[in-house]
Amino acid sequence: MEKEQIEGIKETAVRNIKGLLEEHWLPIVAFVVLIVSCQLFNWTHSGFFYPIMFVSGWIVVMFALKYKSENSIFPSKxxxxxxxxxxxxxxxxxxxxxxxxxxxxxxxxxxxYFHSQHVQVENRVIDHNQDIESQIMFIRKPEFAFCYHLLMDRKNEMYFISEYV
Structure with missing residues (x-):
């Protein structure tokens, strides 16, 4: 009974390894070539290995970035x-x-009435740990007597921040 379980586990492991190798053979080969070419360069200091190291390193980095971006695009909500x-x-x-x-x-x-006034719109990241009024720059326009700063969040709710005379 134990031999059959061990054989089943071996078959499953071999099947999983073959599937992994079939799916990711290029980055695995590129990583091995990169390691070998780096070692050979360390031993010989030959410029012949520069292009090999560059191409294999580039392939490894591109697959790493692709894997990272695929896994980070759809994080759980x-x-x-x-x-x-x-x-x-x-x-x-x-x-x-x-x-x-x-x-x-x-x-x-x-x-x-609101739209009849002169309104400038700007998107800005606000830090709630600091004074909100100080994070929004006041820009004086001499032709107007008053300037009001309002914030609108993602839910389109407006908040009055400050008034300048």
Whole structure:
């Protein structure tokens, strides 16, 4: 009974190794050639091995990057959400509203009124561990009396940050 189990395990291992070799034969061969050519270069210091080392190293790196990118493109959504929650940085749309109206805050909910003002839009990464107001640069425009900074998050919710006179 034990011999049959051992034979089954051997067959499974051989089948898995053959499948791995059939699927990844090029990077395996390139890695072996890279190691051998590096050793031969160390022994002989011959310039003949430079192209061999370059090509085999390039193949190994390209397959490593391909493997890395394939595995990182589709991470589980839970791990991505946890990473975003753990990070204190978040992308916001910064709205700089320039106006001459001192009552802007009262009427800014009116979409037509809001769009009638001079608005500059900029995407910016904000660190929640620092003062948000200090992370947004104030740019003076002499033709306007007031400048308001608003933030819009990914859910299109607006937050009033500061007012400059």
């Amino acid at each position: 839970k791990s991505t959400q946890n990473m975003q929650q753990d990070s204190s940085y978040e992308m916001y749309t910064v709205l700089r509203v320039y106006t001459n109206d001192p009552n802007f805050q009262e009427y800014m909910q009116n979409q037509e």
